[in-house]
Each structure stands twice: as C-alpha cells, then as structure tokens.
Amino acid sequence: MHIPDGYLGPVTSGVMYAVMLPVWAVASRMVKKTLRARQVPLLAIGAAFSFVIMMFNVPIPAGTTGHAVGAVLVAILLGPWAACIAVTVALVVQALLFGDGGITAVGANCFNMAFIEVFAGYYIYKLLSGSSPIASGRRVIAAGIAGYLALNIAALSTAIMFGIQPLLHKTANGQALYCPYGLHIAIPAMAGEHLLLFGWIEALVTGLVIKYLQKQDPALLAAGKEALR
Amino acid sequence: MRNNSSRFIERSITGALSFLRNSVFADDIALQKGYLQARDPRIRAAGIGVLLLxxxxxxxxxFLSSAYLLCLLLAAASSIHTMFFLKRTWLFIPAFAFFxxxxxxxxxxxPGEPLxxxxxxxxxxxxxxxxxxIFxxxxxxxxxxxxxxxxxxxHSVLLRVLRIFKIPQVFVMTLGMSYRYIYLFIETVQNTFTAIKSRVGHVSSVRKGQRAVAWNIASLWLRSYQLQNQIFSAMLSRGYTGEALILYEFRAGAKDFFWLGVTIAVFVFGLWTNRYLH
Structure with missing residues (x-):
C-alpha cells in the first residue's frame, strides 16, 4: 500500500499534502493539549512500534508472506490523534532516513495510512466493542474486524489515487505519464489482494495482539484507552 | 511449505537487521569527504527536494534519463561506490515498478500505434x-x-534540518526519539525470538507462526510501555523541561548557493523540455 515516488502526478501529490497539512496541525495541537509530559516517549514508542510492525512478515498459506500496517492497533493503543502522528512519523522515517522513496508521496501515504486507516479503524473498533469490558472477547473480534475493514478502505483510497493518474496526466496521443493503469484495473487489483490477503493479515495481527495484551496486562489496554485521546 | 514457513520470523528479523545495518553504514558514507557531504545540510536537502520536484x-x-545520469555523477562525486549505489537503488522499488x-x-x-x-x-x-x-x-x-x-x-543532522524547515516540534522530537527506538525494538524482537526458539525450537506451522508474530508484537508493546517511565526520568535528568532544544551550527557559503542555483536551473530546464521533448 506504500506509494513510492513517481506513481502519482504533481496534482495528486500536492492535493494530498494540502489535505494532510490541517490534519497534522490539528493532530499536533490535540496531542499537545492532551499529552502529559510523562507520555512524550509513548508517542515515539508508538511510531517506532508502527515502523517495526511493518517489518514483521506473517506467513500465509501457500508459502508466501505479507505484512501488516498496524495503524489500527496503534490507534486502539494510543488513540486516533496520537496514532496519526505515530504512523506519519513511521512513514517519514521510511521515506527519508532509510531512502525508501516516497518523499513526494508522503502526503498521499499519510492520508491513506495515518488518517483514513487510523480513524476508520478506531471508530469501527469503538462502535463494535461498545461498552464491553476491557478483557472481553468482543473487543478482540472488534479489533480484527476494524483492522480488516480499515485496511481495505485505505487500499480503496490508494487504488483511486493510482487509477485517476491516466485521467489526470496523459499526453495528446494517449501516453500515460505516471501510474499507467486506470480505475478499472487499479481498483480490482488493489481490492482483490487486500480483501483476500492483506486484510486478513491486518485482522489477524490486530485481533491477536489485543487478545495477548488482554491476557498479559489488561490494565495496559485501559491505560491506552485513557492515554492520548 | 512447512519448512519454508518455519523460518519466516528468522528471515524477517535477519532482513530487518541487515536493512538497519545498511542504514548505519549510510552514516559512514555521510562522514566521508564528497561533493554532497560538503554542502550545507539545509541547502543539500533543499536542492535534492528541487530535483525531486x-x-x-x-x-x-x-530529461528523466539525464536526471538519472546526474544522480550517478553525484553519487560518484560523493564517495559512494557505484555498485553499492546501483544495488541500493535498483532493488525493491524500481524492480517492482519494472514488473x-x-x-x-x-x-x-x-491502445495506440503498434510498434x-x-x-x-x-x-x-x-x-x-x-x-x-517514462514511468x-x-x-x-x-x-x-x-x-x-x-x-x-x-540521520541526526537530517532530523535537525526538518526543524529548520518549520516542521512542528512534536513531529521532529517524535522522529528523533523513534529513530533510536527502532534499533532497540529490533534487538528486543530478536532476543524474544531467540528465547522462543531456545524453548520450543522452530515454529512448525502457519497457524503457530502467526501466533508467534502476534505474541512478539504484543510482548514488544508491553516492554515498550514499561520503558516509558525510565525514559522520561532519563529525559528529566538531562534537563528536559517540556521543550526540546536543538543546536544549529549550519553555515551556508557561495558553493552551497551555487548548488541550489544549479538544481533550480535543472527544474526550470525540465519544465521547458516538457514543451519541446517527448
């Protein structure tokens, strides 16, 4: 789901930066307002945690592997605004410090993974878990469903960004300049792999981690719930 | 398939560690003498930003092929071994884009004219x-x-450069701290994995493998959360008062502005070629 440099044209890249600027401003204001000085390291821990989750390859039947984004998990543990900053930082570290590319696409990547996935996942989890106790099985299922749905919503948003490139940027003789595939190819391709494969990895990782945390230290989930709203 | 899946965590961790080792090696290159290293970090970052645009x-x-040749020249002038640079840049993202x-x-x-x-x-x-x-x-x-x-x-300098570009402090501080945690976390995961391996041997099935990954992530969060208080105490003992202080010692000279001027000229030339070259 990470969009590298060169896949999106200047219009999409610019618009996504413009959309994310107010989101980052509000996130930084919200976190500054609610963050207690003692919790400053927690935000950095959340960002590093998100980065490391993306490095874990999960085995898939048929002998291949895939990885989770972990955005919904971080949102459940830290709250959506703090998760927005944490996932943004993880994506910037990947793009800038490790030279993975995606500098011009940081706005688009953050829109998909640090905004859409974080907020959709957090509110789906909140809706499905309702007022159930911290250690209830319902929360595990809610976390899994939230992970699955939020990743697919983010993947759809990514597919739309890819698919509109031939509409936005094409030469007079029909030559594509950026991602060469239109919506009719980008959406089924992205939706297929995320509905059938990566969505399940996200659901599995999010649900199982919540389950293990419930067993090991349920107070931590409660603390996370109160931490950085 | 069982044999393949049994070593997936090991492969993940080995891959992650070698990736991080490469990035440490990157700091070695940054300390060598070279054209880009000699530029003021702010102007260097701004110039590369202009070239990216x-x-x-x-x-x-x-134009794109010429810009790629410029990258190779800049790499050679900046003490980066060509084979290392090619390996670092062609693998993964460009290889994927090729397919x-x-x-x-x-x-x-x-659809179009058949060639x-x-x-x-x-x-x-x-x-x-x-x-x-073109793609x-x-x-x-x-x-x-x-x-x-x-x-x-x-990397520490690059983080300071971000602060100069007026990136909000909460992001820069989180970036700086999280960068250090990433190394610590990978090491923690490796130790946890070694502990699992020494007690139960290799993970023998996909289902067990998935559970091992989830357990590893959950255990990482538990340990990280416990770290929070210790780190805050360490911050306080080093004089943290709620505001992160960053030292600026950058100085830009004529050669730095020449570099920036060249990148701007390349940008303008690129826009001009859009009208005449295809």
Missing amino acids: AVLFARSAL IAIPALFNFFT ISLGHGVSITEQGLHGAV FTRVLTSVSLAVLLSLTTR
Whole structure:
C-alpha cells in the first residue's frame, strides 16, 4: 500500500499534502493539549512500534508472506490523534532516513495510512466493542474486524489515487505519464489482494495482539484507552 | 511449505537487521569527504527536494534519463561506490515498478500505434513503450535522489534540518526519539525470538507462526510501555523541561548557493523540455 515516488502526478501529490497539512496541525495541537509530559516517549514508542510492525512478515498459506500496517492497533493503543502522528512519523522515517522513496508521496501515504486507516479503524473498533469490558472477547473480534475493514478502505483510497493518474496526466496521443493503469484495473487489483490477503493479515495481527495484551496486562489496554485521546 | 514457513520470523528479523545495518553504514558514507557531504545540510536537502520536484513534473524520457545520469555523477562525486549505489537503488522499488510497467506495454492495456506485433492481435504499442519508459525512469530517478540524500546526510543532522524547515516540534522530537527506538525494538524482537526458539525450537506451522508474530508484537508493546517511565526520568535528568532544544551550527557559503542555483536551473530546464521533448 506504500506509494513510492513517481506513481502519482504533481496534482495528486500536492492535493494530498494540502489535505494532510490541517490534519497534522490539528493532530499536533490535540496531542499537545492532551499529552502529559510523562507520555512524550509513548508517542515515539508508538511510531517506532508502527515502523517495526511493518517489518514483521506473517506467513500465509501457500508459502508466501505479507505484512501488516498496524495503524489500527496503534490507534486502539494510543488513540486516533496520537496514532496519526505515530504512523506519519513511521512513514517519514521510511521515506527519508532509510531512502525508501516516497518523499513526494508522503502526503498521499499519510492520508491513506495515518488518517483514513487510523480513524476508520478506531471508530469501527469503538462502535463494535461498545461498552464491553476491557478483557472481553468482543473487543478482540472488534479489533480484527476494524483492522480488516480499515485496511481495505485505505487500499480503496490508494487504488483511486493510482487509477485517476491516466485521467489526470496523459499526453495528446494517449501516453500515460505516471501510474499507467486506470480505475478499472487499479481498483480490482488493489481490492482483490487486500480483501483476500492483506486484510486478513491486518485482522489477524490486530485481533491477536489485543487478545495477548488482554491476557498479559489488561490494565495496559485501559491505560491506552485513557492515554492520548 | 512447512519448512519454508518455519523460518519466516528468522528471515524477517535477519532482513530487518541487515536493512538497519545498511542504514548505519549510510552514516559512514555521510562522514566521508564528497561533493554532497560538503554542502550545507539545509541547502543539500533543499536542492535534492528541487530535483525531486523537477523529476515529478518531467514529461520527457530524455530529461528523466539525464536526471538519472546526474544522480550517478553525484553519487560518484560523493564517495559512494557505484555498485553499492546501483544495488541500493535498483532493488525493491524500481524492480517492482519494472514488473508493473510490463503489461502497460501491450495494446490491451495501452491502445495506440503498434510498434512490435506479436501475433494473435497482441502488440507492443508506441504509447505503451514510451509510457512505461517514462514511468520506470521517473521511479528510478526519484528513488536514487532519496537514497542520495539519505546516504550523504547523517540521520541526526537530517532530523535537525526538518526543524529548520518549520516542521512542528512534536513531529521532529517524535522522529528523533523513534529513530533510536527502532534499533532497540529490533534487538528486543530478536532476543524474544531467540528465547522462543531456545524453548520450543522452530515454529512448525502457519497457524503457530502467526501466533508467534502476534505474541512478539504484543510482548514488544508491553516492554515498550514499561520503558516509558525510565525514559522520561532519563529525559528529566538531562534537563528536559517540556521543550526540546536543538543546536544549529549550519553555515551556508557561495558553493552551497551555487548548488541550489544549479538544481533550480535543472527544474526550470525540465519544465521547458516538457514543451519541446517527448
């Protein structure tokens, strides 16, 4: 789901930066307002945690592997605004410090993974878990469903960004300049792999981690719930 | 399949560690003498940003190929071994972009003037070939520029540069701290994995493997959360008062502004070529 440099044209890249600027401003204001000085390291821990989750390859039947984004998990543990900053930082570290590319696409990547996935996942989890106790099985299922749905919503948003490139940027003789595939190819391709494969990895990782945390230290989930709203 | 899946965590961790080791090696290159290393880090980052914009706006394969050659020249002038640079930039993202671009060559994805007919109504079109070349060279050149910045700038310096560009403090502080945690976390995960391996041996099935990954992530969060108080105490003992202080010792000279001027000229030239070159 990470969009590298060169896949999106200047219009999409610019618009996504413009959309994310107010989101980052509000996130930084919200976190500054609610963050207690003692919790400053927690935000950095959340960002590093998100980065490391993306490095874990999960085995898939048929002998291949895939990885989770972990955005919904971080949102459940830290709250959506703090998760927005944490996932943004993880994506910037990947793009800038490790030279993975995606500098011009940081706005688009953050829109998909640090905004859409974080907020959709957090509110789906909140809706499905309702007022159930911290250690209830319902929360595990809610976390899994939230992970699955939020990743697919983010993947759809990514597919739309890819698919509109031939509409936005094409030469007079029909030559594509950026991602060469239109919506009719980008959406089924992205939706297929995320509905059938990566969505399940996200659901599995999010649900199982919540389950293990419930067993090991349920107070931590409660603390996370109160931490950085 | 069982044998393959049994070592997936080991492969993940080994891959992650070698990736991180490469990034530490990147700091070694940043400390060497070279053209980009000699530039003021702010101007160096701004110049590479301008070149990235030039590549983003370009519509000509010739301009993009020339920009890629410029990347190779800059790498050579900055004490980066060519083979190391090629390996670092061609693998992963450009290789993936290359395979993505292949179907776009054909008439069923990109209709247009047939260039090479393959029979049964299948052909490589002129539009498909030009589009694929532009797409691939743009991705390759962009990745090369990002890698040039990352290799020639110490990561701690790059974080300070972000602060100068008025990035909100909460982001810069989180970036600086999280960068250090990443190393610690990978080490923690490796130790946890060694502990699992020494107690239960290799993970023998997909289901057990998935549970081991989830357990590892959960255990990482538990340990990280416990770290929070210790780190805050360490911050207080070093004089943290709620505001992170960053020292600036950057000085820009005539040669730095010349570099910036050249990158701006390349950007303007790129816009001009959009009208005349294809």
